[in-house]
Amino acid sequence: MQLLETILYEPGEGFYLLNYHLDRLTASATFFNKRNEGFEQIPTANFIEEQLNQQVPLKDGPQRVRLLLGSGGDIEIQHTPLSSVPTWISLAETSGGNTPLKIVLDCQPIESHSRYVTNKTTRRDIYNAARERAECDFHAGEQGKEDSIFDVLLYNEQRQITETSIANIAVEMRPGYWVTPTLECGLLAGIFRRYLLQSAQVHEGIVSIDDVTSNGPKRIVCFNSVRKLYDVELVNRAT
Missing domain, CATH: 3.20.10.10 (D-amino Acid Aminotransferase, subunit A, domain 2)
Incomplete structure (x- = not known):
């Protein structure tokens, strides 16, 4: 079992809500560690961000990034190109007419x-x-x-x-x-x-x-x- 964060990357914008992702990743690692299920060593946020910047093709357009953390503290990063990036972030606005x-x-x-x-x-x-x-x-x-x-x-x-x-x-x-x-x-x-x-x-x-x-x-x-x-x-x- 690995902990998982799925992150949106956009050139010029970076990794969307990355701090929130790292907060949740750390909280889950702590949760499982307290139950003696590994995760004694949790990589720092700076280290994870460095790995993301090194392993994700930052100039190749938007990416769907999977950040995985193993119980031994090992990091795995996977990425898949996205053809488009969703932009609807406010409930005060309409959805742009997309079919539900x-x-x-x-x-x-x-x-x-x-x-x-x-x-x-x-x-x-x-x-x-x-x-x-x-x-x-x-x-x-x-x-x-x-x-x-x-x-x-x-x-x-x-x-x-x-x-x-x-x-x-x-x-x-x-x-x-x-x-x-x-x-x-x-x-x-x-x-x-x-x-x-x-x-x-x-x-x-x-x-x-x-x-x-x-x-x-x-x-x-x-x-x-x-x-x-x-x-x-x-x-x-x-x-």
């Missing part, structure tokens, strides 16, 4: 307080199983796959919404007032989630299944630090 991506509600609760949910790691069994149940497709929304399911909406044992398999979520509970599930519901403390909270664009709270299925249509957005904000539409599972 389709998501479905999972058919069973997840183990919401698993250490592999509350920390971002390469152990993604819980998320992969949920995606398989929902028959998700990362290419959903592209030409020829407009009706495919992009992601799955997860919930805990108390039927409280938590997150999706690759993003945090917020629901517009009333006009202009967005609620993102509180960490106590059992979810990852996302990097872009932190940005939205600190900029007072979203508020923590409880979002029930009924809030998104039975109490009238509500606008839903997902977000992570690579895709930033994007609209989603909760649709009924195919039968």
